[in-house]
Amino acid sequence: MIPSSYIVLDKSYLQGCRRQDLKEILKDNRLIVCAETFHEVISSPDDEMRCCIKKLLAFTNFVDLLDHNGTLLKYEIENMKPCLPLSAYFLPHRLNPNWNYKISKAQNETIDNFHEHWEVIGTKKFDDVVYSIIDNCGRIKPEDVGRDKNVVLAAYSQLRVSESLPLPNMLDENWAIYRRLQVELIAAYEYKCSFRNGQFDINKNRKAHNQIDFRILVAAALAGGVATRDKLIKRYFEIICPDGVLYWLKNGHNRQSRRSLSTAADF
Numbered sequence: 001m002i003p004s005s006y007i008v009l010d011k012s013y014l015q016g017c018r019r020q021d022l023k024e025i026l027k028d029n030r031l032i033v034c035a036e037t038f039h040e041v042i043s044s045p046d047d048e049m050r051c052c053i054k055k056l057l058a059f060t061n062f063v064d065l066l067d068h069n070g071t072l073l074k075y076e077i078e079n080m081k082p083c084l085p086l087s088a089y090f091l092p093h094r095l096n097p098n099w100n101y102k103i104s105k106a107q108n109e110t111i112d113n114f115h116e117h118w119e120v121i122g123t124k125k126f127d128d129v130v131y132s133i134i135d136n137c138g139r140i141k142p143e144d145v146g147r148d149k150n151v152v153l154a155a156y157s158q159l160r161v162s163e164s165l166p167l168p169n170m171l172d173e174n175w176a177i178y179r180r181l182q183v184e185l186i187a188a189y190e191y192k193c194s195f196r197n198g199q200f201d202i203n204k205n206r207k208a209h210n211q212i213d214f215r216i217l218v219a220a221a222l223a224g225g226v227a228t229r230d231k232l233i234k235r236y237f238e239i240i241c242p243d244g245v246l247y248w249l250k251n252g253h254n255r256q257s258r259r260s261l262s263t264a265a266d267f
Contacts, residue, residue, distance in 0.1 A: 005245060006064070006086065008032045008220040010213075010228035011040040013249050014052045017227075021254040022055060025227060025247055026062050032086065032223060035068035036215045050101055057097050065091040069215040072176035072222075080166055082174040086222055126187075126211065132159065133188040142186040146239035149173075156181055179221040182240045183214050220244070 007029045013021075014037075025031065033056070041052045056063055064087070072083040083089070136158040144151045153168045159181075160168070171178045187210070194202050202210075210232065217236050220226035225245035226237050234248055248255045 005029050005225050006032050006223045007225040007227050007245065007247065008034060008066075008216060008223050009037060009063075010216055010220075010226060010230055010233055011037050011044075011052065012229040012233075013227040013247065014041065014055060015048065016229045016249050017055070017254065019055055019058055021247075021249065022059055024254055026059060029225065029245075031059070031063045031227075032066050032219065033063055034066045034216055034219050035091075036212045038065065040212055046101075053095075053099070053101065056095055057099070060095040060097050063095060065093060065095075066219060067091055069176070069180070069218055072218070073180065076175055076177050077165060080170065082172075083176050084174050084222060086219065126207075126214075127191075129184055130188045130191045133185060134192055137185070137188075139189050139192055140185050142189055142239050145182050145185045146242060152178065152182055152185065155185055174222070176218055176222060179218045179240065180214075182221070183217050183236060186236055186239060187214065 005028070007025055009031050022031070041049055043049075044052065066086060067089040071089055072086075075083050075089075133155070137155045140151060140155060149172070153171060156171065156178075157168045166175070166177065173179070191202065213230060213233050213236075216226075217233060217240070220233070220237055221241045221244070224241060224243075225247075226233065227247035227249075228234055228237070229249040234246065237244060237246060246256070
């Protein structure tokens with residue numbers, strides 16, 4: 001049986017789910033684990049990391065590892081066309097069912113570098129992104145970001161600073177650039193709502209975690225499906241991908257919202 005779609009797996013879901021929940025998803029789908037999600041899992045406390053990895057290893061033949069967000073954006077800018085299909089960016093490596101959970105010194109250095117780049121430097125840079133959006137586009141309501149393509153493209157036109165970037169009329173929901181901007185527009189609106197005493201009043205750790213969530217959301221929107229227990233990911237996904245497939249873990253129960261599989265990205 002050919003899977004009907006891919007479901008992007010968030011760490012919060014993996015941490016809270018049972019193997020049976022993953023098995024339920026895999027009846028009709030394959031799982032995508034983004035590089036950003038894998039980073040979150042591997043950099044977790046040991047017991048937490050082992051718990052998550054054990055669940056993945058039980059289904060290693062049904063899990064695809066997706067390269068990081070920057071690879072998708074880079075492809076689009078260099079080739080002036082959408083990055084789909086996502087399968088073109090699956091890493092050639094498979095999860096090793098015999099892995100001993102040991103992480104080498106070199107691997108730990110890589111994890112630390114990723115943390116510094118994504119969750120520390122990324123947080124500071126995203127503040128600048130928010131300021132730029134507010135200065136150039138004003139506050140755009142999240143519901144408009146999800147339902148009106150022209151609103152997103154108008155914002156893109158205001159923010160496009162280089163001729164090396166695709167023209168606005170080229171973009172649609174199949175582009176990582178478009179999906180990323182949708183996420184950033186919603187985040188800018190919410191960050192601005194928190195502005196107090198000359199800065200965004202958002203917990204430092206929360207802001208760092210948001211950097212990972214934003215990247216996972218781009219992949220989830222392109223795939224048309226996500227499994228999460230994170231309220232931010234759920235809220236954003238329902239706005240930018242209203243016809244997508246959502247697996248939502250609540251109170252220990254797996255809840256599926258499958259509005260329209262026909263609109264999921266074609267793999």
